[in-house]
Amino acid sequence: MTVYQLPVEVATFTRWLTELAARIRPDTGWYGVFAARDPEGLRACFDGAEILPWDVVESLLQDAGEPADGPLAARAGALYAAAATAHDRRPGGAAALAERRDLMDRERRYAESRARELGEQLRAATGAAEAAGLESDLAWIRDDRARAVARVTELTTRLARLGEAGHAAPARAPVAAPAPAPAPAPAPAPAPVAAQPSAPAPARARTPAKSRPRGARYAWLEESAEEREAVAVPVLPTGGAAPRGARFGGGGESAATSDRARAAEARDPAEAARAAANAVYALQRLRAQGRSGEAHVLLCEALSGPPDRLPALAAELHRAGLGADWSTLLWEAASLPPGRLAAVAGVLADAGRAADCDRLLRQGVARPVEELAGACAALHAEDHHREAHALLTAFVRVRPPEDAARLAGADPRGLVPQLLDAARAVSVARERDLLHALRVAGLAGA
Known part of the structure; x- marks a missing residue:
């Protein structure tokens, strides 16, 4: 060899x-x-x-x-x-x-x-x-x-x-x-965080494969994530703590705590307001000390708490002039598991933050179609039909008709009419293209 x-x-x-x-x-x-x-x-x-x-x-x-x-x-x-x-x-x-x-x-x-x-x-x-x-x-x-x-x-x-x-x-x-290359970031650049010298050796964890994202940030290898059923995600050689945050599946969350149970958990508005005020105060102190990396972790951890607290956090962040941090939090939320994503979207919609809800759903449409089918079903189960329609409309607007046909295959009876309705809301041409893709997939009569 x-x-x-x-x-x-x-x-x-x-x-x-x-x-x-x-x-x-x-x-x-x-x-x-x-x-x-x-x-x-x-x-x-x-x-x-x-x-x-x-x-x-x-x-x-x-x-x-x-x-x-x-x-x-x-x-x-x-x-x-x-x-x-x-x-x-x-x-x-x-x-x-x-x-x-x-x-x-x-x-x-x-x-x-x-x-x-x-x-x-x-x-x-x-x-x-x-x-x-x-x-x-x-x-x-x-x-x-x-x-x-x-x-x-x-x-x-x-x-x-x-x-x-x-x-x-x-x-x-x-x-x-x-x-x-100029690299304008959507959020402030983080400051260095000291590594932990006693951290364990790099570990490997199994995670479901996700669609390779668009954009030059990721396009340096020819192989795409779609070509693998599962990928081994390495903890890169940083000597630091294990990754946390929505893009790592909310690391450390107990398997016994279901997303739906968290979403349904009742929260006192006064308690949510206090938690938001405390979080924003901590965030401002971290930013003032140049500890932007830890500030980002704090934002990610907010997504692992009760979804009902997020509207209060959004209001407090905007009140403090930290709207960019709310944008970052929504971007992180777009990678939450399907049930959790639906719970957050539903909470935002119920709180009157329809624009934030729609933005979250738009950012989530790059996910694999199987996950999107789960998110759509979860939204309908919670009577958030408008939000499910917004998710599918954003999907057919940016994804090719063939992907929409694959999504319909997850639940033809339920999703075919919903997808056609969403495509019709986009344009006549988009509806025509979707009908063709459904016929090719044998789903036109579903």
């Missing part, structure tokens, strides 16, 4: 990367975003099988509180360039770079189209809550575009240097690091 040995330059860079990661908590900041959405891709980069895009390296430096023009960033650029040069010269390296560049160019075009669409919706928005939601979505899609543009430039440069080198012996001098 042939054993592949990492080039010295790649091994040196991955050691540096691991040392940097040890300074960052895995569930905060950009690291938390990348680790939650593409754990296998990030693991491959830590193992040296792939090279991180440079904009991701910059984001990790930002998470660690390192200035972009500081000495550590300069060393990172040199190590990165040397590693990328050595990695690209492996057999098939040029073809892989060209394929990756084409992928990122498609991502750039998608992001530009989506940004124009969101911009038009924002100009037509009639309420402050709706506008805030669209602004948050627009910030993310602009980040996608900025990263895609930077990666196309980087990959083009690497291809050109590979062509210039020809068949010459591998050069040891590092090439110039690619230009940094």
